[in-house]
Amino acid sequence: MTIEQDYEYCRQIIKHHSKSFYYGFSTLPREEANAVYAIYTFCRTADDLIDRPGSAEEKKAALKKLMEDIDCFEEGRPQNSAMWRALADVRERFPLDVAMLRKQVTGQQMDIAFKQPRTLSELYIYSSHVAGSVGELLYPILAGEDTPEGREAADSLGIAMQLTNILRDIGEDYRQHQRIYMPAELMQQYGYTPEQLQRHEITPAFIELWETLAADAEARYAAFYPLITTYKRPCRKPLLIAAMIYAEILEEVRKNHYNCLTQRHKVSLMNKNRISQQVSRYLKEEEV
Template identity: 45%
Template sequence: MTEEHGQLLKGGIGMTNLAQLERDYTYCESIIKENSKSFYFTFKQLPKEKAKAVFAIYTFCRFADDRADQHAPASKRLHDVDQLEHDLSLFQKGYVINQPMWRALRDVFQRYEMDIQPFFDQIKGQRMDIAFERLETVEDVEQYSYYVAGTVGLMLLPIIASETDRDLTSQAISLGIGMQFTNILRDIGEDYREMSRVYLPVQEMNRFAYTIEDLSTSTINDNFIMLWEQMATRAESRYDEFMSVLHHFDSDSQLPVGYASTVYRAILNAVRDNDYQCFTTRNYVPKEEMIRLTGELSLETVQSES
């Protein structure tokens, strides 16, 4: 354990005072607020304790992603991801690195029936990005999406579905996969330009006669639109699967989680409204549209319960 990773605490939160813990959660909240306004907007509406747990989990995922995507040699990125996995292994054994994220996560694991495997799977997904290889099929993209995003759904499940006996594992994974497909379709230009990564599957690109050369010149033609829509339809089916069981989630979590699904799905329409320009423009859902969509969902939920 290097000094930069801080002192190890055995037993975790029992050795951490409550004032410090509140500061730790405030730190985690600042991370999600800075990096994902849409997630923050939706999950902030959870009950306070649940929201704090989500913020801590998001911070872990943000740290994992940042270590894989930093502008550094692959050896440095792999080293940092290895260190994160080492720290997670210590955490699994009951040790906590004396840092805000780890102290907050220990509290989350004490409050909820958490499964640590999705956290390890998330790290595996980051390794897939570091040693990136083109994905051949849509199914390959879905498998990759499980590791980097479906895992997040599993991490959140004990928090937002703590009162049901129904197995919602598949739907939680589907939400994450739908969101990752959305990220891919939103960030096609950025991923290629900044990371030299193409997440569109080889088979589908061949099927729609859209080439790497087309992508490198930011070509938006009928072939591209058909390819993009094929992937978007796959994402939307995942959102549909998730929303079909929304009523099985905790009553205090249904609307915020439904908001997250609805607002993120709306990014796809933002790209469509922008004539599929996802090479040079960062597409997003304006705050006014977020408010409108969440208002519609609230009304639908009230009507379905009445």
């Protein structure tokens, strides 16, 4: 296969699994878009190893093998697959922090012997591993520089997106995987129990709890938006569109009376187009 075919394989992965990300990132310049597709495919692969059927031991072995593949990749001996060939090409064109690939896998390992986060801090640590790592992988590629401040902002954006995922998928995570990502201390503080979650009860306490986490995510989005000017000019609009579409998921849950227990919410194409126009206006104002 040619490298173009390898990237096309990765493009199809993100197009199939994340229409929100694909809508924004598909308008990046070609090389940057290909880098995003390859990195997304790696993260998707790691995530799928955890969510597929199988025993905990089988999943541990699969993630251990993925860690070994990362070692080989770092040593210049990538596996002969479309994803690894694409990542090797990305590494020749852009800075690629291999430590963040390992951080992503470590985050997935946390889900094998899953324990409900006790505190917000524990939730942040998990979210930084599974999503902040993605922000840090993409930051030097899309910004054209690598600074501690930029990495911190990219990590925080990733945490915002992971909090959004959690708030969107509360019911699905519990039904399919028996996982509750909402911190136990917050649930106790607001008086919402796992038994109520199991019964799909949307109570005032649940809404308050949900909104507390949503406010956290939205503050992170708001802090990131002005920093878009630190990214390469051709990358600003696609990245901002992707971030704002993700933030819009929270509004979709609100519109549907917080029913994230039996429904999965997504942003319509009409709203994605509206956000794209909004981003264009925002960036024009920033350039004035």
